[in-house]
Amino acid sequence: MADQSEENGSDFSFTRNTGGLGLPMIQTNKKPADLEVCHDDSTPPVKAQTIHQLHSLQKKRSTPSTPVTASTTFATISEEDRQRQQLQSISASLASLTRETGPKVVKGDPASKGTHVDDHYHVSTAFNVSDSALKFTHVLYNLSPAELYEQAIKYEKGSFITATGALATLSGAKTGRSPRDKRVVKDDTTENELWWGKGSPNIEMDEHTFLINRERAVDYLNSLEKVYVNDQFLNWDLEHRIKVRIVSARAYHSLFMHNMCIRPTPEELEEFGTPDFTIYNAGQFPCNRYTHYMTSSTSIDINLARKEMVILGTQYAGEMKKGLFSVMHYIMPKRNILSLHSGCNMGKDGDVALFFGLSGTGKTTLSTDHNRYLIGDDEHCWSENGVSNIEGGCYAKCIGLSRDNEPDIWNAIKFGTVLENVVLDEHARDVDYSDKSVTENTRAAYPIEYIPNAKIPCVAPHAKNVILLACDAFGVLPPVSKLSLAQTMYHFISGYTALVAGTEDGIKEPQATFSACFGAAFIMMHPTKYAEMLAEKMQTHGATGWLVNTGWSGGSYGLGNRIKLAYTRKIINAIHSGSLFNANYTKTEVFGLEIPTAVEGVPSEILDPVNTWSDKKAYQDTLLKLASLFRRNFDGFMTYKIGKDQKLTEEIVSAGPIF
Ligand SMILES: Nc1ncnc2c1ncn2[C@@H]1O[C@H](COP(=O)(O)OP(=O)(O)OP(=O)(O)O)[C@@H](O)[C@H]1O
Ligand SMILES: O=C([O-])CC(=O)C(=O)O
Ligand SMILES: [Ca+2]
Numbered sequence: 165m166a167d168q169s170e171e172n173g174s175d176f177s178f179t180r181n182t183g184g185l186g187l188p189m190i191q192t193n194k195k196p197a198d199l200e201v202c203h204d205d206s207t208p209p210v211k212a213q214t215i216h217q218l219h220s221l222q223k224k225r226s227t228p229s230t231p232v233t234a235s236t237t238f239a240t241i242s243e244e245d246r247q248r249q250q251l252q253s254i255s256a257s258l259a260s261l262t263r264e265t266g267p268k269v270v271k272g273d274p275a276s277k278g279t280h281v282d283d284h285y286h287v288s289t290a291f292n293v294s295d296s297a298l299k300f301t302h303v304l305y306n307l308s309p310a311e312l313y314e315q316a317i318k319y320e321k322g323s324f325i326t327a328t329g330a331l332a333t334l335s336g337a338k339t340g341r342s343p344r345d346k347r348v349v350k351d352d353t354t355e356n357e358l359w360w361g362k363g364s365p366n367i368e369m370d371e372h373t374f375l376i377n378r379e380r381a382v383d384y385l386n387s388l389e390k391v392y393v394n395d396q397f398l399n400w401d402l403e404h405r406i407k408v409r410i411v412s413a414r415a416y417h418s419l420f421m422h423n424m425c426i427r428p429t430p431e432e433l434e435e436f437g438t439p440d441f442t443i444y445n446a447g448q449f450p451c452n453r454y455t456h457y458m459t460s461s462t463s464i465d466i467n468l469a470r471k472e473m474v475i476l477g478t479q480y481a482g483e484m485k486k487g488l489f490s491v492m493h494y495i496m497p498k499r500n501i502l503s504l505h506s507g508c509n510m511g512k513d514g515d516v517a518l519f520f521g522l523s524g525t526g527k528t529t530l531s532t533d534h535n536r537y538l539i540g541d542d543e544h545c546w547s548e549n550g551v552s553n554i555e556g557g558c559y560a561k562c563i564g565l566s567r568d569n570e571p572d573i574w575n576a577i578k579f580g581t582v583l584e585n586v587v588l589d590e591h592a593r594d595v596d597y598s599d600k601s602v603t604e605n606t607r608a609a610y611p612i613e614y615i616p617n618a619k620i621p622c623v624a625p626h627a628k629n630v631i632l633l634a635c636d637a638f639g640v641l642p643p644v645s646k647l648s649l650a651q652t653m654y655h656f657i658s659g660y661t662a663l664v665a666g667t668e669d670g671i672k673e674p675q676a677t678f679s680a681c682f683g684a685a686f687i688m689m690h691p692t693k694y695a696e697m698l699a700e701k702m703q704t705h706g707a708t709g710w711l712v713n714t715g716w717s718g719g720s721y722g723l724g725n726r727i728k729l730a731y732t733r734k735i736i737n738a739i740h741s742g743s744l745f746n747a748n749y750t751k752t753e754v755f756g757l758e759i760p761t762a763v764e765g766v767p768s769e770i771l772d773p774v775n776t777w778s779d780k781k782a783y784q785d786t787l788l789k790l791a792s793l794f795r796r797n798f799d800g801f802m803t804y805k806i807g808k809d810q811k812l813t814e815e816i817v818s819a820g821p822i823f
């Protein structure tokens with residue numbers, strides 16, 4: 165400290181003039197009488213007799229963030245009754261289906277003083293006493309990010325606060341979803357309603373097996389000292405909002421869902437009641453491979469009739485996010501609302517764009533746009549009311565993240581954000597976003613309001629542009645093309661992208677992936693059901709379809725390069741502004757795609773990929789190869805009718821490649 169000499173009441177001071185050499189000389193200021201007792205009485209002492217009392221002074225009761233309205237003051241029950249009802253509801257969620265007793269749940273952290281089991285807010289139905297009914301399961305209910313940070317750091321190895329304040333954590337052995345372990349209960353209803361068999365993501369299981377896994381998860385959770393419970397919402401459209409409860413064993417899971425689902429206000433939480441859907445996440449505990457249907461120690465099981473999902477054997481948090489998305493793909497279309505694996509943003513004039521695409525194609529990157537309002541980055545509903553985000557947060561890929569390329573995402577990685585599987589400096593806690601040591605699928609989950617231009621509530625009018633993103637590692641699809649409605653449907657049903665298989669062991673063939681509706685892993689009904697709804701909505705609202713290749717240019721992977729993000733952004737800007745709609749177009753061979761002759765800010769020669777390949781024969785061969793992969797994939801859909809008459813189906817089929 166430079167200057168303390170003028171501080172009030174100080175007994176000693178450093179002189180300012182040290183002559184610039186060494187430590188300053190100590191001088192006494194006061195008269196000898198003052199020096200008899202050396203004490204600082206500038207502030208009164210703390211009113212605490214013990215260290216416990218001192219600690220208890222630190223915390224005060226939370227107050228509601230919004231004023232309690234007159235109606236709720238009169239209508240509601242006492243605080244005590246409400247707390248009891250809430251615990252009863254949680255206890256019911258955690259109940260075994262085979263025992264009459266338990267579990268006993270109590271609110272609060274078992275580690276903290278003041279949470280006693282004789283607290284009057286606990287529920288016990290222990291008449292026939294069994295061991296499991298004797299113990300209490302502590303419920304950590306809708307904790308705040310700060311509380312969850314403390315829990316994670318104290319109890320979950322591999323949890324760290326990064327230099328920018330995010331919570332870095334590890335998801336364990338699984339660093340991505342396990343689609344082959346995702347099962348759906350086939351009962352009399354779902355047998356007819358859902359898409360089963362070849363190509364479908366719904367692997368069947370029976371009700372009985374589901375109950376075995378549910379019991380396993382519930383017993384595991386109840387055996388723990390404490391569980392986390394999140395009560396939250398899905399879908400910003402209030403008319404179609406869904407209440408979800410997530411029971412989990414890790415603070416990481418609770419904070420992830422806190423960020424990803426819509427966060428209720430304290431008042432909404434008071435009136436929460438019974439959830440519409442419940443997740444039991446017992447991810448640390450495996451399923452039993454002697455159980456029927458189990459093919460690994462991982463099982464993610466959805467039971468639509470019971471409105472429940474069970475997770476065993478994987479801690480990857482994306483299973484919860486995408487499991488709920490699957491559920492929305494069932495509930496919403498039944499209400500004639502289209503669920504979409506897409507990002508969404510809106511311009512200042514209210515023009516709305518949807519960004520479809522498989523993982524890694526740019527939904528999050530391109531919907532997060534400094535010049536537009538963000539509605540959401542990954543999951544939406546399109547209803548009569550317009551477009552609404554399903555979630556309350558974003559889930560961005562972090563590999564290669566840079567401040568320059570993605571400033572808004574970069575800045576969102578701060579206190580409250582969950583950073584999965586990243587590598588950080590052991591001392592400074594700076595994250596190295598280029599490091600793939602744990603996985604290539606490093607991720608950041610943050611509340612949507614961390615993006616400065618997010619629109620809250622996350623709802624928008626009907627879509628004007630429907631942008632299909634494909635990361636084409638073959639390098640033959642044009643950077644942008646304008647699609648007819650039939651072409652949009654053809655490409656929507658195809659759901660193409662091609663990424664590179666293994667980036668490490670030398671150059672490999674790009675891997676073509678076809679995932680119907682750009683999200684086959686999450687749809688529940690047949691793809692044509694969603695396609696039909698999309699066609700109807702696009703027709704009604706006059707939306708234009710676009711195909712944007714965010715992948716390779718100038719050759720396939722290994723020869724060419726990924727299209728510069730800056731160029732893709734220029735293309736997207738031209739779509740938003742309407743200038744691309746009115747541009748001049750030429751038609752490509754084979755795929756019959758309309759490509760613009762010029763886009764502002766983009767070198768014209770890259771707009772037709774043939775120009776960027778030095779080996780024209782190789783280009784032609786690769787183009788035909790990709791076209792035949794498209795045709796082979798689409799064969800599986802040829803027999804399905806789309807829309808009210810056969811005409812649209814025929815148009816869609818002939819909108820594919822011709823060769
Ligand atoms: N031209 C480009 N356009 C879009 N993204 C690009 C481009 N070039 C590189 N990228 C990178 O590709 C990645 C796109 O990932 P993004 O998170 O947007 O995927 P996503 O479609 O949201 O996938 P998911 O559904 O798995 O979340 C980002 O890491 C981005 O930096
Ligand atoms: O679900 C995940 O793990 C990531 C994601 O958004 C996707 O794969 O579409
Ligand atoms: Ca994303």
Ligand SMILES: [Mn+2]
Pocket residue numbers: 505523542
């Ligand atoms: Mn996604």
